[in-house]
Amino acid sequence: TQLLEQSPQFLSIQEGENLTVYCNSSSVFSSLQWYRQEPGEGPVLLVTVVTGGEVKKLKRLTFQFGDARKDSSLHITAAQPGDTGLYLCAGARGNTPLVFGKGTRLSVIA
Amino acid sequence: KAGVTQTPRYLIKTRGQQVTLSCSPISGHRSVSWYQQTPGQGLQFLFEYFSETQRNKGNFPGRFSGRQFSNSRSEMNVSTLELGDSALYLCASSWEGGFDTQYFGPGTRLTVL
Numbered sequence: 001t002q003l004l005e006q007s008p009q010f011l012s013i014q015e016g017e018n019l020t021v022y023c024n025s026s027s028v029f030s031s032l033q034w035y036r037q038e039p040g041e042g043p044v045l046l047v048t049v050v051t052g053g054e055v056k057k058l059k060r061l062t063f064q065f066g067d068a069r070k071d072s073s074l075h076i077t078a079a080q081p082g083d084t085g086l087y088l089c090a091g092a093r094g095n096t097p098l099v100f101g102k103g104t105r106l107s108v109i110a
Numbered sequence: 111k112a113g114v115t116q117t118p119r120y121l122i123k124t125r126g127q128q129v130t131l132s133c134s135p136i137s138g139h140r141s142v143s144w145y146q147q148t149p150g151q152g153l154q155f156l157f158e159y160f161s162e163t164q165r166n167k168g169n170f171p172g173r174f175s176g177r178q179f180s181n182s183r184s185e186m187n188v189s190t191l192e193l194g195d196s197a198l199y200l201c202a203s204s205w206e207g208g209f210d211t212q213y214f215g216p217g218t219r220l221t222v223l
Binding site: 030031033035040041042043044045048088090092093094095096097098099100101102103 | 114145151152153155158168200202207209212213214215216217
């Protein structure tokens with residue numbers, strides 16, 4: 001059973017389009033982290049959201065943590081080829097290891 | 111500050127062999143975690159070491175083991191390799207482990223033939 005479900009699994013869009021990826025769970029998390037992984041590299045942290053309902057912006061990326069702290073979304077405005085990669089969400093519960101979703105593989109075509 | 115380094119980057123082994131992977135964390139980080147990443151299962155937690163002690167362990171068979179040295183460097187060992195062990199093995203370090211931000215290395219790509 002996957003604790004964190006990410007959707008869609010794959011996304012291929014044209015440069016300039018907007019997109020949203022989702023990270024859902026039936027469990028409550030104390031915080032949620034989003035990572036991006038590029039080919040041949042390990043995941044790199046983009047943002048951590050901690051408070052239910054919190055919205056964080058990182059240039060063209062907007063992250064939201066659900067009010068109940070069970071889900072999160074990542075919205076990218078005007079996607080660019082440099083946004084291509086695997087986007088992973090990871091949930092934290094207390095001092096236990098992070099739980100990762102399987103990821104959304106994004107391809108932005110110029 | 112140097113990032114997390116992993117050696118080797120690529121490895122090809124045959125079934126039944128054993129393998130040892132190495133990870134050097136960011137200076138000052140006391141926690142080292144290991145993950146297995148496959149297309150089908152995603153990132154799965156193997157174990158975490160903190161100050162030379164295994165603090166958390168995932169649901170992997172006993173063939174997977176690890177250790178951490180006094181300088182925080184860590185090694186992971188897989189014995190009696192199976193085809194299904196082919197994966198990208200990622201090491202991540204952090205200050206406190208657990209919910210703390212994980213800083214990942216580039217991984218070791220293991221192929222078992």
